[in-house]
Amino acid sequence: MxxxxxxxxxxxxxxxxxxxxxxxxxxxxxxxxxxxxxxxxxxxxxxxxxxxxxxxxxxxxxxxxxxxxxxxxxxxxxxxxxxxxxxxxxxxxxxxxxxxxxxxxxxxxxxxxxxxxxxxxxxxxxxxxxxxxxxxxxxRVSSCTALEDARLFINEGDKLAVAEPAVFGRLVRSGQLRRMAADCYPHALVARGLADAVVDYDLQPYDYLPVSAVVEAAGGLMTDWQGNPLKMTSDGRTVTAATPRLHAELLDLLNRP
Known part of the structure; x- marks a missing residue:
């Protein structure tokens, strides 16, 4: 390496x-x-x-x-x-x-x-x-494994509410603690272990690629909404989570019919 x-x-x-x-x-x-x-x-x-x-x-x-x-x-x-x-x-x-x-x-x-x-x-x-x-x-990220226990940030909530109302409705009823936010700081708080997850929307590569390197170096996960690794051509919808189990639960929530 x-x-x-x-x-x-x-x-x-x-x-x-x-x-x-x-x-x-x-x-x-x-x-x-x-x-x-x-x-x-x-x-x-x-x-x-x-x-x-x-x-x-x-x-x-x-x-x-x-x-x-x-x-x-x-x-x-x-x-x-x-x-x-x-x-x-x-x-x-x-x-x-x-x-x-x-x-x-x-x-x-x-x-x-x-x-x-x-x-x-x-x-x-x-x-x-x-x-x-x-x-x-x-x-290092937290050890949170369950969405019901998670400190969840919902980034770009105004855009989500318009473009993905069903997803937004599920998110605002999820987590133990929810905060509406934007930009990079919630992801940094996940890396620091002070928050557990962030759902984000409408990002560009310069918004998510530097952040993903820090989150993953701290032991967390940051992918697109389908669970794929982030790259220059990703669609700008991201999910950051402290643990694989929490990440999987968020992916399930985001992709329900």
């Missing part, structure tokens, strides 16, 4: 530099543009991605980069994937739950991931064969 330890340390350091860029715009009334998919983007998104790209090109000049704001540069089997501000709507609203995602893929498979929460001062990192950490301390 390749030694990804030095790469992960470098990735954490690069996101630390980029976090200061994002925070320099936070709660300062950022200029907002609306993209073709009707999602917002700010100067902060673009400046933060440029920071990460500059660092990646300095340290890994031969490797491809794919980012939310500037697309793909370079080719090859190794690629870095960036979401500079995961949760732009939270960022615009002054909510400190926006994140920053950086992942490393080999032949499309996530090998390393960093979830940084700039306004919270938290960074989650993990990789294949490395385990996962929060601010340098080892973390």
């Amino acid at each position: 390749p030694d990804y330890s030095s790469r992960l340390k470098r990735a954490v350091a690069m996101t630390d530099v980029a976090a200061s860029v994002a925070l320099s715009f936070f709660r300062r009334d950022p200029e907002i543009e609306i993209k073709a998919d009707e999602s917002p983007v700010t100067r902060a998104d673009k400046a933060t991605e440029r920071s990460l790209r500059d660092s990646l090109q300095q340290h890994f000049p031969q490797e491809a980069i794919f980012g939310e704001e500037f697309g793909q540069t370079g080719e090859g089997t190794a690629m870095w994937i960036i979401d500079p501000i995961d949760g732009t709507r939270s960022f615009i609203a002054g909510l400190p739950l926006f994140g920053m995602l950086l992942g490393y893929l080999v032949e499309g498979h996530p090998k390393l991931g960093v979830i940084r929460m700039p306004a919270l001062g938290e960074v989650y990192a993990g990789g294949e064969g490395l385990g996962a950490t929060c601010n340098g301390q080892q973390i």
